[in-house]
Amino acid sequence: MGxxxxxxxxxxxxxxxxxxxxxxxxxxxxxxxxxxxxxRNDSIKEALLSAESAxxxxxxxxxxxxxxxxxxxxERENMIKEAKELGEQxxxxxxxxxxEEAEKVVESARQAIESDKTAALSEIKAQVASLSVxxxxxxxxxxxxxxxxxxxxxxxxxxxxxxx
Amino acid sequence: xxxxxRLLLIAFFFTSLTPAFASVSDDHxxxxxxxxxxxxxxxxxxxxxxxxxxxxxxHVFSYGDFHxxxxxxxxxxxxxxxxxxxxxSNFHHxxxxxxxxxxxxxxxxxxxxxxxxxxxxxxxxxxxxxKNVMAMLISMIFLLWIFLSVAKxxxxxxxxxxxxxxxxxxxxxxxxxxxxxxxxxxxKKYKKFVPFLLTIFFFIWLNNLMGxxxxxxxxxxxxxxxxxxxxxxxxxxxxxxxxxxxxxWKHIFNTPGVPWWLKFPIPLMPLVxxxxxxxxxxxxxxxxFANITAGHIIVLAFISLIFIFGExxxxxxxxxxxxxxxxxxxxxVLELLVGLIQAYVFTFLSALYFGxxxxxxx
Numbered sequence: 282m283g284x285x286x287x288x289x290x291x292x293x294x295x296x297x298x299x300x301x302x303x304x305x306x307x308x309x310x311x312x313x314x315x316x317x318x319x320x321r322n323d324s325i326k327e328a329l330l331s332a333e334s335a336x337x338x339x340x341x342x343x344x345x346x347x348x349x350x351x352x353x354x355x356e357r358e359n360m361i362k363e364a365k366e367l368g369e370q371x372x373x374x375x376x377x378x379x380x381e382e383a384e385k386v387v388e389s390a391r392q393a394i395e396s397d398k399t400a401a402l403s404e405i406k407a408q409v410a411s412l413s414v415x416x417x418x419x420x421x422x423x424x425x426x427x428x429x430x431x432x433x434x435x436x437x438x439x440x441x442x443x444x445x
Numbered sequence: 446x447x448x449x450x451r452l453l454l455i456a457f458f459f460t461s462l463t464p465a466f467a468s469v470s471d472d473h474x475x476x477x478x479x480x481x482x483x484x485x486x487x488x489x490x491x492x493x494x495x496x497x498x499x500x501x502x503x504h505v506f507s508y509g510d511f512h513x514x515x516x517x518x519x520x521x522x523x524x525x526x527x528x529x530x531x532x533x534s535n536f537h538h539x540x541x542x543x544x545x546x547x548x549x550x551x552x553x554x555x556x557x558x559x560x561x562x563x564x565x566x567x568x569x570x571x572x573x574x575x576k577n578v579m580a581m582l583i584s585m586i587f588l589l590w591i592f593l594s595v596a597k598x599x600x601x602x603x604x605x606x607x608x609x610x611x612x613x614x615x616x617x618x619x620x621x622x623x624x625x626x627x628x629x630x631x632x633k634k635y636k637k638f639v640p641f642l643l644t645i646f647f648f649i650w651l652n653n654l655m656g657x658x659x660x661x662x663x664x665x666x667x668x669x670x671x672x673x674x675x676x677x678x679x680x681x682x683x684x685x686x687x688x689x690x691x692x693x694w695k696h697i698f699n700t701p702g703v704p705w706w707l708k709f710p711i712p713l714m715p716l717v718x719x720x721x722x723x724x725x726x727x728x729x730x731x732x733x734f735a736n737i738t739a740g741h742i743i744v745l746a747f748i749s750l751i752f753i754f755g756e757x758x759x760x761x762x763x764x765x766x767x768x769x770x771x772x773x774x775x776x777x778v779l780e781l782l783v784g785l786i787q788a789y790v791f792t793f794l795s796a797l798y799f800g801x802x803x804x805x806x807x
Contacts (some may be wrong), residue, residue, distance in 0.1 A: 284498060284671070284738070290520075290572035291499065291672040295581060299648070299676055302585045307640040310596040314618060315639055317599035324604055 412442050487756055489749035496745050497666050497738055498556055500576045501533035501548065505661055512538065515661065517579055521546060523560050523569035533573075580665030581673060584652050587662075592647070621646050621792065629796035634803045638796065641684060645677055646792040653737060653784030657777055668787070669737035671730065678730035681795040685726075689802040696801075697722065725798055729791055736787050740780040747772045 416438050420431075503515040516534035523529070526545060535543035539550065542561070549559045549566055558573065559566040574582075591610065598611045607615045626635040626642050652673075655663040667673055695701075697718040699708065707714040747769040755762025 284494065285734075287672040287675050288499065288575075289570070291575065291578055291670065292676060293572055294574070294578045295673050295676040296679075298582055298585050299680065302589055302648075303641065303644045303680070305589060306592055306644050310592040311640040311643055313596045314592070314599050315622060315643075317603060318615065318619060318622075321604055 416442070487749075487752045489746065489753060492749055492752075493742055493745040495556065497669060497741050499666075499670060500556070501536065501558065501573060502538070503576045503579065503661060503664070514538070517574050517576065519546070519558060519571075519573040521558055521560075521569040521571050521573065523567075525560065525562060525567075576665045577667050577670050577673065580655065580662060580667050581652070583662045584648070584655055584667065588644075588647060588651060617647075618643060625789070625793050625796050629793060630800040630803065634800075635796075637688070638684070638799045641680070642792050642796055645680070645795060646788050649677070649733065649791055650785060650788035653788060654781070656737060656741070657780055657784065666738065666741055668733055668784075669741055671734045674730045674734040677733070677791065678726040681729060681798060682723075682726035684795075685798045685802045686722075688799065690805075692804060692806045693802045695806075725794075729794055733787055733791050736783055740776065740783055744773050744776050744780070747776065 419438065420435070501519055502517055505513045505515060507513070514534075516532040518530060519533050519535075520530050521528075523546075529544055529546070531543060535541075536546075536548050539548040539556075541547070546558050546560050546569070549555050549557055552566060554566055554568055557568065558571055560569050561567075591614070595611050595614055598608065602608065602611075606612075621643050622635075622639055625646070626639050629635075630638055649668055652667040656666055656668060658664060698715045700714050700718055703714050751762050751766045751769050754765040
């Protein structure tokens with residue numbers, strides 16, 4: 282049975298050939314192939330992970346943006362409300378101030394009128410007094426005979442007095 | 446998925462060629478009988494054996510009386526006449542002797558180069574480049590060429606997507622690393638053995654496929670040659686033994702979990718375990734050899750049927766050929782699968798043995 286008997290010649294050739302091919306492939310082929318595959322696998326894994334994290338980051342960013350936008354909108358509303366209030370308040374204050382001012386002006390006008398009136402009255406009083414004195418002087422300078430004459434004369438004097 | 450489809454397509458292309466050429470190249474045996482002008486009976490046994498066994502020349506094709514064979518160098522050293530190198534064509538297909546050497550026609554050394562000394566056949570020290578050696582060397586060159594160029598592609602296209610041949614081979618390389626080396630040896634120690642596992646996987650697979658191609662550079666039965674499988678198994682054995690740790694030998698000589706009376710006074714278990722160290726690579730050798738040879742024998746047997754029936758009547762031979770070729774196609778497709786499975790099994794078992802050798806104590 283030649284089929285199951287190993288041949289020394291074939292054995293030697295096979296041993297040398299296999300050993301050298303194994304050595305050459307081990308040195309020049311397999312490490313670069315296996316390492317390259319592993320490296321690529323790692324880089325793909327890493328890329329996937331980073332893509333995932335980027336996606337998360339993006340989602341977070343978007344959520345943040347949404348939040349910021351919402352906040353800004355709220356802020357704006359607040360600001361508008363405040364501004365409106367402030368405006369109303371200013372108007373209110375201005376109104377009250379104006380009223381006050383007007384009252385003050387009226388008051389001072391009234392006081393001025395009052396003081397003018399008293400001044401005028403006191404002047405009238407003074408004039409009346411001086412007129413009375415003049416009249417009395419004139420009456421005293423004339424000698425009256427009777428009462429009637431005196432009365433008439435008095436009447437005449439009175440007519441002369443003019444309130445000016 | 447796409448790569449697997451492509452691979453299948455290529456593989457199918459090869460098999461589709463096989464049966465057609467097998468029937469052409471295999472019919473030279475009966476023709477030679479016609480040349481000798483004696484109506485010798487067709488002997489399927491010899492026919493099959495001649496096709497499976499190694500040869501000193503590489504038959505390409507025959508057309509009638511014309512045989513085209515590639516002669517191969519015969520390198521012999523004889524104790525009587527010293528060292529000789531000559532081409533096998535000097536034997537004229539075994540019809541003549543050269544320098545006292547001839548191809549034995551029968552007997553113990555049938556088909557081998559023998560020297561006639563005092564009328565006895567003496568086998569010289571024979572390191573001829575036979576058909577199997579040549580086919581093996583060609584496949585080695587193929588292997589080197591394929592993987593060195595693929596490695597170059599990997600270096601050139603670092604981090605880029607695989608392309609061309611690289612794309613075809615990458616899934617298989619990844620399969621060997623991830624599905625054979627990692628699970629069998631373990632995540633920590635598999636790296637050291639990956640180059641050997643890849644080399645034997647692709648060597649066996651390539652030769653299994655080339656063995657199915659019936660013309661040069663195929664047609665030789667490399668992985669169906671016991672010497673070739675013996676060298677492969679020997680490498681597995683050497684690597685297992687060289688890398689074995691204390692725990693491995695402890696499992697052999699003092700197997701844990703076995704009753705003491707199996708180890709002492711008669712060391713039954715250690716003996717069985719020690720035998721296992723040698724039977725494991727032996728089984729690897731025989732399994733690959735037997736599987737591939739069996740496939741070839743079946744294919745050749747179907748081809749032989751054509752000649753057996755053809756001898757009875759040409760019409761019967763013609764009828765049989767249709768059936769035979771159909772079976773041969775079926776067998777070749779099956780062999781395609783077997784070729785891959787046997788490469789996988791040899792590699793996986795080697796990886797398992799390496800895994801046992803480097804396993805740590807639990």
